[in-house]
Amino acid sequence: MFPAMRVKIVGLDPHQQYYIAMDIVPVDNKRYRYVYHSSKWMVAGNADSPVPPRVYIHPDSLASGDTWMRQVVSFDKLKLTNNELDDQGHIILHSMHKYQPRVHVIRKDFSSDLSPTKPVPSGEGVKTFSFPETVFTTVTAYQNQQITRLKIDRNPFAKGFRDSGRNRTGLEAIMETYAFWRPPVRTLTFEDFTNMQKQQAQPSVSTHGSYHRPPMLKAS
Amino acid sequence: MFPAMRVKIVGLDPHQQYYIAMDIVPVDNKRYRYVYHSSKWMVAGNADSPVPPRVYIHPDSLASGDTWMRQVVSFDKLKLTNNELDDQGHIILHSMHKYQPRVHVIRKDFSSDLSPTKPVPSGEGVKTFSFPETVFTTVTAYQNQQITRLKIDRNPFAKGFRDSGRNRTGLEAIMETYAFWRPPVRTLTFEDFTNMQKQQAQPSVSTHGSYHRPPMLKAS
DNA sequence: ACATTACCACCTAGGTGGAAAGCT
DNA sequence: AGCTTTCCACCTAGGTGGTAATGT
Numbered sequence: 001m002f003p004a005m006r007v008k009i010v011g012l013d014p015h016q017q018y019y020i021a022m023d024i025v026p027v028d029n030k031r032y033r034y035v036y037h038s039s040k041w042m043v044a045g046n047a048d049s050p051v052p053p054r055v056y057i058h059p060d061s062l063a064s065g066d067t068w069m070r071q072v073v074s075f076d077k078l079k080l081t082n083n084e085l086d087d088q089g090h091i092i093l094h095s096m097h098k099y100q101p102r103v104h105v106i107r108k109d110f111s112s113d114l115s116p117t118k119p120v121p122s123g124e125g126v127k128t129f130s131f132p133e134t135v136f137t138t139v140t141a142y143q144n145q146q147i148t149r150l151k152i153d154r155n156p157f158a159k160g161f162r163d164s165g166r167n168r169t170g171l172e173a174i175m176e177t178y179a180f181w182r183p184p185v186r187t188l189t190f191e192d193f194t195n196m197q198k199q200q201a202q203p204s205v206s207t208h209g210s211y212h213r214p215p216m217l218k219a220s
Numbered sequence: 221m222f223p224a225m226r227v228k229i230v231g232l233d234p235h236q237q238y239y240i241a242m243d244i245v246p247v248d249n250k251r252y253r254y255v256y257h258s259s260k261w262m263v264a265g266n267a268d269s270p271v272p273p274r275v276y277i278h279p280d281s282l283a284s285g286d287t288w289m290r291q292v293v294s295f296d297k298l299k300l301t302n303n304e305l306d307d308q309g310h311i312i313l314h315s316m317h318k319y320q321p322r323v324h325v326i327r328k329d330f331s332s333d334l335s336p337t338k339p340v341p342s343g344e345g346v347k348t349f350s351f352p353e354t355v356f357t358t359v360t361a362y363q364n365q366q367i368t369r370l371k372i373d374r375n376p377f378a379k380g381f382r383d384s385g386r387n388r389t390g391l392e393a394i395m396e397t398y399a400f401w402r403p404p405v406r407t408l409t410f411e412d413f414t415n416m417q418k419q420q421a422q423p424s425v426s427t428h429g430s431y432h433r434p435p436m437l438k439a440s
Numbered sequence: 441a442c443a444t445t446a447c448c449a450c451c452t453a454g455g456t457g458g459a460a461a462g463c464t
Numbered sequence: 465a466g467c468t469t470t471c472c473a474c475c476t477a478g479g480t481g482g483t484a485a486t487g488t
Contacts, residue, residue, distance in 0.1 A: 002456090151456080151457075152456080155455080156455085157455040159456080160456070161456070161457055
């Protein structure tokens with residue numbers, strides 16, 4: 001998944017162990033198509049039947065609150081597929097649907113059975129964050145030349161497609177629309193976990209930067 | 221370091237956490253040179269002054285006994301250098317000296333301060349294994365065409381130097397001398413850790429395969 | 441004389457979008 | 465017609481020994 005979600009976490013108990021995981025949930029029950037002349041995604045019927053949900057457990061799991069808070073937690077190894085029979089542990093999504101990634105912070109002593117193929121448990125000891133500006137629409141081929149250009153310009157692995165001599169003003173115009181020229185780091189805030197026993201903390205969530213339009217994800 | 225040391229571990233407490241680490245210690249106090257006409261390493265004076273010892277902590281650390289025992293533990297990411305000012309965390313060795321790798325299994329509750337730059341602690345809760353057939357002589361350039369050929373034939377990254385059409389009988393002759401046509405997996409055996417409280421276990425060590433001659437390691 | 445370094449071509453391994461073919 | 469798959473060139477990133485230059 002590119003650009004990758006990156007989060008910064010504060011307020012964990014430094015000595016407590018946590019898993020961090022991501023899943024991706026449908027935004028609505030619709031299927032979409034892209035209409036060229038209006039440059040918009042339009043509803044094109046009801047969603048396909050749901051697929052078995054999967055969870056991406058961050059590879060640094062299990063780690064202490066201290067370890068998690070000292071780094072930017074990046075989900076750049078998370079992979080998407082539209083193959084419902086996938087056996088590579090990738091997250092399975094339908095193409096041409098809208099989705100929302102969620103970040104879960106799971107206290108170790110709470111996670112009885114965290115698994116890539118089971119839904120993330122919920123309750124005390126699990127905090128879930130989602131950022132509305134990270135909603136995206138899945139595709140198998142890009143529908144919009146501006147998205148393609150952004151991918152090529154931002155992703156080191158697409159360097160071979162860069163046209164260094166091309167018009168830069170057009171690019172700058174895109175940057176005004178798509179504000180992730182650097183994929184932003186989001187911040188997940190907890191009340192001090194020490195208080196959390198008595199008082200159910202209300203996590204506050206702040207965001208840096210925003211997607212004014214959903215990035216498209218190409219399934220591979 | 222190629223070929224990499226690979227070990228199989230049995231007899232750990234499945235629920236106990238362990239570090240696994242490797243260090244490399246001098247075999248003697250001598251410096252060597254290779255004599256072509258006799259195809260032998262000869263003593264060429266006393267060893268250079270020792271360098272600050274370093275420890276390679278296996279990247280899967282910390283893990284449970286269960287996790288360690290389920291896999292072959294490979295040290296293929298361990299790197300050597302002759303640069304005494306190295307800041308990449310590589311193990312520092314003198315060229316043209318003889319060395320012996322050691323594998324350490326360290327119970328978590330025993331390791332007060334395991335660090336890449338501190339000697340491995342010793343005592344109850346730490347078991348150290350070494351295999352005499354893994355002694356090697358360090359070089360900056362290979363001294364022996366047979367070693368070069370083995371490296372090229374066995375290391376996927378050296379495929380570019382393979383001469384697929386060359387004489388195979390010569391190669392087979394080498395295989396009889398150097399028995400690591402596949403780098404062997406060594407077995408580290410513990411008495412059940414559950415007994416270890418009362419009775420100081422005497423680890424028994426078994427080896428599969430052997431180096432009849434030391435492999436040379438090229439510093440990079 | 442011999443050991444070491446710097447740079448190189450050549451690999452492994454894997455992440456990109458393009459183009460053409462295939463599917464529905 | 466629109467979406468998906470397959471294969472490809474082109475990258476990043478990094479592990480090989482060879483070779484020529486450089487120490488010592």
